Amino acid sequence: MLQLNELTKRYKTGELALKGVTLEIPKGQVLALIGPSGAGKSTLIRCVNRLVQPTSGSVALKGKELTKLSSSALRRARRKMGMIFQEYALVERLTVMENVLSGRLGYVGFWRSYFRKFPRADVQEAYRLLDRVGLKEMADKRADELSGGQRQRVGICRALIQNPDLLLVDEPTASLDPKTSRQIMRLIQELCSERGLTAIINIHDVFLAQMFSQRVVGLELGSVVYDGKPEGLTPEVLTRIYGEEDWSATIKSTDEDDDNEEELQS
Amino acid sequence: MTDSLEAPNYASSWKKAPFIKNRFVRWLIIVGGAIYLSAALGTMNIDLDRVKEGLPRAQRFLDAFFPPNFADNRGVLWDGIAESIWMAIISTVAGIALSIPIGLGAARNLAPAWVYLFCRSVIAASRTFPEIILAIFAVKLFGFGPFAGFVALSLGTIGFYAKLLAEDIENTSASQAEAVKATGANWFQWVNYSIQPQVMPRMIGLSIYRLDINFRESAVVGIVGGGGIGATLNTSFSRYEFDTTAAILLIIILIVMFMEYTSSFTRKWVQ
Numbered sequence: 001m002l003q004l005n006e007l008t009k010r011y012k013t014g015e016l017a018l019k020g021v022t023l024e025i026p027k028g029q030v031l032a033l034i035g036p037s038g039a040g041k042s043t044l045i046r047c048v049n050r051l052v053q054p055t056s057g058s059v060a061l062k063g064k065e066l067t068k069l070s071s072s073a074l075r076r077a078r079r080k081m082g083m084i085f086q087e088y089a090l091v092e093r094l095t096v097m098e099n100v101l102s103g104r105l106g107y108v109g110f111w112r113s114y115f116r117k118f119p120r121a122d123v124q125e126a127y128r129l130l131d132r133v134g135l136k137e138m139a140d141k142r143a144d145e146l147s148g149g150q151r152q153r154v155g156i157c158r159a160l161i162q163n164p165d166l167l168l169v170d171e172p173t174a175s176l177d178p179k180t181s182r183q184i185m186r187l188i189q190e191l192c193s194e195r196g197l198t199a200i201i202n203i204h205d206v207f208l209a210q211m212f213s214q215r216v217v218g219l220e221l222g223s224v225v226y227d228g229k230p231e232g233l234t235p236e237v238l239t240r241i242y243g244e245e246d247w248s249a250t251i252k253s254t255d256e257d258d259d260n261e262e263e264l265q266s
Numbered sequence: 267m268t269d270s271l272e273a274p275n276y277a278s279s280w281k282k283a284p285f286i287k288n289r290f291v292r293w294l295i296i297v298g299g300a301i302y303l304s305a306a307l308g309t310m311n312i313d314l315d316r317v318k319e320g321l322p323r324a325q326r327f328l329d330a331f332f333p334p335n336f337a338d339n340r341g342v343l344w345d346g347i348a349e350s351i352w353m354a355i356i357s358t359v360a361g362i363a364l365s366i367p368i369g370l371g372a373a374r375n376l377a378p379a380w381v382y383l384f385c386r387s388v389i390a391a392s393r394t395f396p397e398i399i400l401a402i403f404a405v406k407l408f409g410f411g412p413f414a415g416f417v418a419l420s421l422g423t424i425g426f427y428a429k430l431l432a433e434d435i436e437n438t439s440a441s442q443a444e445a446v447k448a449t450g451a452n453w454f455q456w457v458n459y460s461i462q463p464q465v466m467p468r469m470i471g472l473s474i475y476r477l478d479i480n481f482r483e484s485a486v487v488g489i490v491g492g493g494g495i496g497a498t499l500n501t502s503f504s505r506y507e508f509d510t511t512a513a514i515l516l517i518i519i520l521i522v523m524f525m526e527y528t529s530s531f532t533r534k535w536v537q
Contacts, residue, residue, distance in 0.1 A: 049448055078450035089445035093463040102459050106450025113455050155445075162449060 001027040001198050002048070002166060007057035009043050009222075017043040019222040020057065030192050030199045032209035032230070035219035036242050041202040044219070045168040048200070049081045050074055061166060079106035082159030084188070086171035088151040092144040096135065096154050099143050100126045103161035122161070129157040133187060149180035153187065160191060167192065167199035173208060181205070185212040206233065206250055327508065334516055335509035339502065343510065346488075346498030347517060349412050353494050354481040357416045361423025361480075362473055368424060369431030370457065375443070376435060385428070392425030401487035415492030419480045426479070430472055431465065438464040471533035478525040485518060 002025040009018040017040045025031055033041050046052035048059050050066065059066045066077055082103070090099045104122045105113055112118065118126075130136045133153040135146075143151060152172060159167060169188060173181035185201075189212045192199050203209045209216055210230040218226030218233075218241035226237050235247040286292040336343070371377045371385035395403075401418035408414045438461055446460035488496015495514060502510040 051444055051448060075450045075452060078448060081448070083445065083448040085441060085445055087441060089439075089441040091442045091446065091460055091463050092439075093466070094459070098459070102446055102451070103449050105446065105452075105455045105459065110452065110454045110458075113451075114458055158445075158449070168448075 001025055001029075001062060002200075003058075003060045004044075004048075005058045005060075007044070007047055007059060008055050009040070009047055009052060010055045017222050018047065018054070018057075021219075021222070021224055023217065023224070023227075025198055025200065027198055028192075028196045029215060030189060030201065030213045031215045031217060032213035033200055033202045033217050033219060034204075034206055034209050034241065037204075038221075039219040039241075040222040041219055042170055043222075045083075045170055045200055045202060048166075048168055049078050049083060075106055079162055080165045082162045082164035082167050084152070084155050084159050084167065084169040084172050086174045088148070088155045090143040090151055090154055090158075092142070094143060095139070096130070096141050096143055096146070097126060097139040099154050100130060100157045100161055103158040106162070125161055126157070129160055130154075132191075133157060148176050149184060152176065152180075152184050156184075156187065156191065160195075165198065167197050167201075169199055169201040171202050171204060174204060181208060182211075188212070206238065330506075330508035331512035333509065334512035335507070336513045339498075339507070339510050342498050342501075343514060343517075346495040346514070347521075350481060350484040350488070350494035350496070351521075353412050353415050353419065353484050354477055357419035358423060358473060358477045358480050360416075361420040361476070362427055364420065365424050365427035365431060369428040369435065372428060372432035373435035375438075375440070376457070376461070385432070389425055389429045389432070392421055393429065395422075397422040397483045398486055398490060401490050401492045405491040410491040410493070412493030415484060415487040415494055415496075418487050418492055419483055422483065423476055423480065427472065427476055431469060434465045434468055435461055467533070467536040470536050471529060474525065474529035474532055478522060478529060481525065482518070482522060 002023075004021055004023045007018055007021045008016075010016050021040075021044060033044065035041055043052055047054040048061075048066070050069075054067055057067070061077065061080065064077070066074070069077055091102070094102070098116065101116070101118050101122060104118055108118060108122075127136060127139070130139055133156060135150060135153055135157075138146065138150065138154075143154060146154065155172075167188070172184055172188065176184060185208050188199065188201070191197065201209075201213065210233060213230060216226065216228065216230050216233060217224055218237065220241050225240050226233070238247045238250065239245070284292060286295065368385045368388055371381045372389055374382055377385065397418055400421050401415060404414035404417040408417065442464065443456070443460040446456050451459060484492070484494040485496040485499060488494040488498070489500045491497070495518065499511060499514050502508070502514065
């Protein structure tokens with residue numbers, strides 16, 4: 001489904017952010033990408049949709065090479081890759097509905113989007129998604145009136161309305177409290193399994209990575225140092241990724257903490 | 267507050283480090299600045315006798331101003347005001363229309379380097395010439411009358427509005443812009459959805475402020491032949507009709523105050 005081959009990125013400052021990363025991600029897999037700050041996690045997912053232009057190597061989505069696309073072909077390819085951001089990255093002065101519908105910009109013409117006259121099917125899908133994440137009543141609120149967890153759910157709707165094949169998720173819980181973090185991660189996981197979506201989730205929190213993913217890739221200084229099941233994250237592995245620390249408290253059995261949180265749709 | 271006896275002896279006085287570390291440089295700037303200021307004041311040649319002579323003249327001037335006479339030249343006065351108002355409005359609209367593409371091009375995060383440099387040069391050129399110089403040029407090119415004033419004020423607006431627009435665009439949140447770009451939006455959609463909402467409130471406030479400036483400047487460009495209330499003002503001055511001059515000045519002050527109030531009200535409302 002998604003293949004990265006010897007992906008390398010060197011920034012203009014000379015910093016080598018990715019050192020020949022090779023990964024293959026099958027359809028429907030939710031992959032957690034962990035690693036310390038500066039390990040290249042954000043760079044990696046931005047190289048996939050080319051918000052960052054990779055220096056060398058290849059990225060192929062469904063067999064289609066992305067690194068050499070012309071700008072209009074790139075826009076078409078980006079429609080199939082939904083992205084969810086750290087700090088939500090909603091356009092704060094736009095309404096919730098406009099933010100969700102902005103996920104359809106790649107599909108509609110300029111004047112249609114300028115006058116906010118989106119096709120009926122898009123509007124309907126936007127309402128359906130907002131209802132799914134429990135925000136149907138918020139459609140006309142301005143994005144900056146929402147709480148952190150609500151904003152991230154709008155961010156999720158914006159990504160999903162693109163009808164993507166792939167979700168790129170960059171630190172979705174970085175500014176959320178522990179409970180909301182879990183709710184958001186669970187929501188992403190559920191939506192991925194409902195729609196058979198492939199996802200790469202950058203995440204700081206090792207524990208959340210273990211709870212909500214099928215595969216964990218550890219990145220350190222731009223290289224893959226771990227690639228395997230969440231259960232395989234032993235203290236030795238974490239030391240290899242993050243450096244020496246007492247890891248005994250981080251690695252708990254996952255079901256111990258998987259308590260009875262209420263469902264998201266309230 | 268008795269700490270254990272082994273506690274190290276901490277200093278009890280603290281002073282903020284000076285802004286300029288080097289003591290010599292610091293005093294050089296202070297003393298040098300003081301000397302220069304006093305020397306500059308000295309060369310200005312302030313003559314108290316001349317000030318003394320001037321005061322009664324000022325008195326006579328003020329006497330001539332009062333009471334302001336709104337009646338005698340009512341026709342030309344209101345014509346001038348009306349002309350100034352429409353000159354200010356259309357030059358603001360035209361100036362902003364020209365400023366938007368230039369401002370977009372002059373924002374480093376939107377435009378490639380060569381577009382950026384070109385647009386910045388246009389802005390710099392517009393800012394170099396004050397409205398009165400632009401007006402003198404325009405009067406030479408197009409002759410006396412409000413059209414010359416309109417051209418001068420429109421060009422003047424570019425240097426102000428495009429520069430502030432570009433700077434506001436450069437201060438927008440990069441993550442919001444990135445998020446809209448990631449959806450596959452084209453450039454125009456991207457600007458419309460991620461940049462415009464972020465800069466709009468400030469730009470609305472600034473356009474009202476610019477309308478205010480253009481109205482005041484219309485009095486200035488009128489003096490050099492650009493039409494509007496400035497022309498009326500100039501005529502009343504050269505005819506020694508100071509009571510009419512006073513009436514005109516009062517009207518200008520009232521209109522500017524009204525716009526001041528409108529602009530602060532609008533800025534609060536669009537936030």
